[in-house]
Amino acid sequence: MDSAGDALFRPVRTGNAFEETVERLLQAIKLGVVPPGERLPAERDLATRLNVSRVTLREALHALQESGFVESRRGRYGGTFVCTAPPDTVPAMASHVDNLEDALTLRAVLETGAAEFAAARELTEHECAHLRARLAECEVAGLGEYRRKDSRLHLAIAEISGSPSLTAAVADVRMRLNELLDGIPLLPKNIEHSNRQHAALVDAVLTGDAPAARRAMAEHLDGTASLLRGFLG
Known part of the structure; x- marks a missing residue:
């Protein structure tokens, strides 16, 4: 080698x-x-x-x-x-690959901040229940609906940060990421790992541990970034 x-x-x-x-x-x-x-x-x-x-x-x-x-x-x-013949790529993805690093950077800044601010707030019972419900949906979601449920959980964290502008920005970058994610396969092992990370992230938010929430989100996003760079890079 x-x-x-x-x-x-x-x-x-x-x-x-x-x-x-x-x-x-x-x-x-x-x-x-x-x-x-x-x-x-x-x-x-x-x-x-x-x-x-x-x-x-x-x-x-x-x-x-x-x-x-x-x-x-x-x-x-x-x-x-x-394999001597590489798998087929998704033609629609070609125009988006150049934006990969830009989208990943923006997502990292926005979503780690959202997690930190969500954990720093004193949440209402309704907000806590909303977050737990979104986590539960992810944990039982099948492959066909996982990315939609995953998006909803991430948006829920942004929502309880208390900033409508931040929520809108997270929604925008999530749309960009979903276009990229649609170009790579869903890996059951990654979903299993993501669900464990989601649970740790939600726990940090609900217990008010802002630094832990930020770290958990950063580690979670790094995993997704690795797969996107590997398949699309």
Whole structure:
């Protein structure tokens, strides 16, 4: 493996290990570090380089296999190979990819601030119940409705920040992000992880821990950003 491979297969951070592992593998594939038809490094070696568990690595590889980027081959010369024909992209996304980093930056500024201010306020019983209801909807949402329920939860946090202008801005940037998210697959492992992060975020807001709410939101957004950069970058 050359120096580019060493750079891409560096240790990931722990907060969003699955999402960052997917991002790193996609970068290696898209940048040609592992060319089409070639085999990825052995699982043990790759897990060590990325500093993730074999379970996390296998989950990431499974997600990429389901998405059509890699395939598994059995036998003496088996392993995980990059597909010779990449999966089809969504044509409508092409005009939006250039705006990815701008949208991610704006979202990070707006939504971390919204979470912090929501936690800093003394919430009414109605606001608390509203937030819990939106969280519950996310936790039981199926794949077909998850992004809509997820959007509603994030908007609910903005709403209870007490700033209609901030809520409108979060809604605008969420529309931009949803156009980008529609261009990548829904990964069940990411949804499971997102729901755990949502629960920690809502708990921080409801207990009035503003710094923890800001940190939880930032970590949650980082996971989504990793997937978007990996699939669309």
